[in-house]
Amino acid sequence: MISKYIDRFSTKERVLHWFVTVTFFSLMLSGLGLYSRLFNGYFSLFGGGSNAILVHKIAGVMFFFSSLILFLHNREKVTEFDQDDQEWIRLRGGYLSTDEVHLNVGKFNPGQKMFAIFIGAATAVLGITGIFIWFPESFPRWIVQISLMLHGLMFVGSIMFVVVHVYLATIGNPGTLEAMLWGRVTRSWARHHHPKWYKETTGDNP
Ligand code: HEM
Numbered sequence: 001m002i003s004k005y006i007d008r009f010s011t012k013e014r015v016l017h018w019f020v021t022v023t024f025f026s027l028m029l030s031g032l033g034l035y036s037r038l039f040n041g042y043f044s045l046f047g048g049g050s051n052a053i054l055v056h057k058i059a060g061v062m063f064f065f066s067s068l069i070l071f072l073h074n075r076e077k078v079t080e081f082d083q084d085d086q087e088w089i090r091l092r093g094g095y096l097s098t099d100e101v102h103l104n105v106g107k108f109n110p111g112q113k114m115f116a117i118f119i120g121a122a123t124a125v126l127g128i129t130g131i132f133i134w135f136p137e138s139f140p141r142w143i144v145q146i147s148l149m150l151h152g153l154m155f156v157g158s159i160m161f162v163v164v165h166v167y168l169a170t171i172g173n174p175g176t177l178e179a180m181l182w183g184r185v186t187r188s189w190a191r192h193h194h195p196k197w198y199k200e201t202t203g204d205n206p
Contacts, residue, residue, distance in 0.1 A: 005184040006201055014180055016070050023063035024162065030056040031155055057134065064127040071120035077107055078116040084196065085110045107197040115165055122154045129154075 009017070030052040032039035046052040071078075081089075084104040093111055094101035103109075108116070129147035136144045169176050175189040190198040195206035 004186055006187055006190050006198070007183060008179040008185050008190075009183050011183065013073070014183055016066060016073070017180055020063065020066045020070050023059045023066060024158075026055060026059040027063055028155075028159060030059065035152060035155060060127070060130050064123060064130075067119060067123040068127075071116060071123065074108075074116055078113040081110060081113065082106075085113070102195075104196045105194045106200070107194060109194070111168075115161055118161055119158065122158045125150055125154050126158070 029042055029045055033041070033043040033049065033052055034056065040049075043049045043052045046055050084106070088103050088105065088110045091097065091101055091103065093109060094103060129151040132139050132144050132147040133151060169180070173193065175186060176193070178189075179185045187198070187202075190201075191206040198204070198206045
C-alpha cells in the first residue's frame with residue numbers, strides 16, 4: 001500500500017534546525033536588554049546583565065557555527081532560482097491575489113530561499129561584527145561603532161524575518177510544522193505546496 005507520507009527532512013537536518021532555533025531565541029532574549037534600555041527587564045530572565053552577556057556570547061558562538069552549517073547544507077537548494085521561481089516572484093507567490101494560482105514550486109519556494117539567504121548573510125554579519133564588539137580594545141573605535149550599528153540592524157531584521165517564518169511554518173500553512181517535527185509530510189501537502197518537489201521525489205504527477 002502506498003504510504004500517506006513523504007520524507008522531507010532527515011533527523012540530522014531537524015536536530016540542526018532546532019539547535020539553530022534554540023540558540024537564536026537565547027540570543028534574542030539575552031540581546032534585547034543590550035539593544036535598548038527599554039528592554040532591560042529581560043535581563044532578569046538570566047539573573048542580571050552580566051549573566052545575559054555571558055549567555056549572549058556562548059549562544060552567539062553556537063548560533064554562528066550551526067546557522068552557517070545549515071546554510072551551507074541547503075546552499076544549492078536555496079541559491080538557485082529557475083524559470084518557475086522567477087514566475088513565482090513575478091506573481092508574488094500568489095499571496096497578493098485572490099485568484100487561484102498554480103505555481104510549480106520545488107523543495108523550497110523563492111520566499112523560503114530568500115529567507116535562508118538572508119539568515120545566512122545575517123549570520124556572517126552578526127558573527128563578524130560580534131567579534132569586534134566582544135573585544136573593543138583590540139580594534140579602532142570606528143570599526144567598533146560601525147559594528148554596533150550593523151549588529152543592531154541585523155538583530156532587528158532577523159527577528160522580523162523569523163516572526164514571518166514562524167507564522168508561515170505554523171498557522172499560516174497547516175501541515176508544514178510536521179516536516180520539521182517528524183521529518184515527513186502528507187502527500188496532499190506536498191502536492192499542494194511543492195508540486196515540482198512532489199514529482200521529483202515520487203515520480204507521480206501532482
Ligand atoms: C519556533 C521557531 C521555528 C519554527 C516553528 C520553524 C519551523 C520550520 C519549518 C516547519 C520548516 C520547514 C518548512 C518546509 O518544510 O517547507 C523550517 C525550515 C527552515 N527554518 Fe525554521 N522554524 C523556526 C525557527 C527558525 C529559526 C530561528 C531559523 C533561523 C534563524 C530558521 C531557519 C529555517 C531555515 C533556513 C529553513 C529552511 C527552509 C526555509 O528557508 O524556509 N527557523 N522551519
